[in-house]
Amino acid sequence: RGIPLMMVTVIEKTGEGPVEVGKKMIVGENLEAYGTVGGGALEFHARELCKELLQKRENRYEKYLLAEGKVYPDTITLPMACGGKVSLMYEYLGAKEYVYIFGAGHVGQALANVLKTMPFHITVIDERKDVAKAFKNADLVYDMGFVEYIEKYSIKEDSFVVVCTPAHLHDYHVINKILELKLKPKYMGMLCSPIKLRDYLDKTYEQFGQEVDLSNFYSPIGLNLGGGSPSEIAISISSEILAVSNGKINHNHMRETTDGVPHYW
Numbered sequence: 001r002g003i004p005l006m007m008v009t010v011i012e013k014t015g016e017g018p019v020e021v022g023k024k025m026i027v028g029e030n031l032e033a034y035g036t037v038g039g040g041a042l043e044f045h046a047r048e049l050c051k052e053l054l055q056k057r058e059n060r061y062e063k064y065l066l067a068e069g070k071v072y073p074d075t076i077t078l079p080m081a082c083g084g085k086v087s088l089m090y091e092y093l094g095a096k097e098y099v100y101i102f103g104a105g106h107v108g109q110a111l112a113n114v115l116k117t118m119p120f121h122i123t124v125i126d127e128r129k130d131v132a133k134a135f136k137n138a139d140l141v142y143d144m145g146f147v148e149y150i151e152k153y154s155i156k157e158d159s160f161v162v163v164c165t166p167a168h169l170h171d172y173h174v175i176n177k178i179l180e181l182k183l184k185p186k187y188m189g190m191l192c193s194p195i196k197l198r199d200y201l202d203k204t205y206e207q208f209g210q211e212v213d214l215s216n217f218y219s220p221i222g223l224n225l226g227g228g229s230p231s232e233i234a235i236s237i238s239s240e241i242l243a244v245s246n247g248k249i250n251h252n253h254m255r256e257t258t259d260g261v262p263h264y265w
Helices: 040-056 106-115 129-133 146-153 168-180 194-208 230-245
Strands: 005-014 024-027 033-035 060-065 085-093 097-102 120-125 140-142 160-163 187-190
Touching: 005 040, 024 040, 040 060, 040 085, 097 106, 097 168, 106 120, 106 230, 129 140, 146 168, 160 168, 160 230, 168 187, 168 194, 187 230
Parallel strands: 097 120, 097 160, 120 140, 160 187
Antiparallel strands: 005 024, 005 085, 024 033, 060 085
């Protein structure tokens, strides 16, 4: 779950060849394959192309001539002796993006409820065992220390991290552990007031220096939609996550002033 895959389907065949229309092959990032599209040079080429398409997150349609030395327009010739022609459809099956919610309180629960309706893999961490145990709508729930989780399991690159723990000190430790380990989430959002943010930034600059990269740090978290209930805050945060995920930058982020300058610059 949460792993990108390519699905290769035989959609057309004329003449001789080791494939049948409708056959499918699933290929992962390590090029391990399930199913077959006929074996031989055709399948080898298909796996290699899957590697490229997984990186580009693209679909593709390709036509093949299974006859070495022959040429046909808009067709890839393969070193095979069958003589037939085959068409393959390559479909990218996107992975769910990972969201880590540090804090299983009211905002964390409301956020998971919203994100569960979208293509995200949700992991929740909270050291309060009773709170974590009661948490719903997450793919994984860990009842352990916040920093302990990061040290033991890390977080995935290009993931989304939401920090809404029950104590500001915990928030500080989570973000700073991510910076200390040089992890690379696409998004780090922290629920806090501008006053607490200023205190956090002072400590962070003191620890890591003024050159520390906070370009992926969003705090105060969320889009400026108004409202202060857990559900309204969750919608604000999930909207910001979607905006970042989809590369939409022209939105009224809480971390920015009206002229588009981040609060902490």
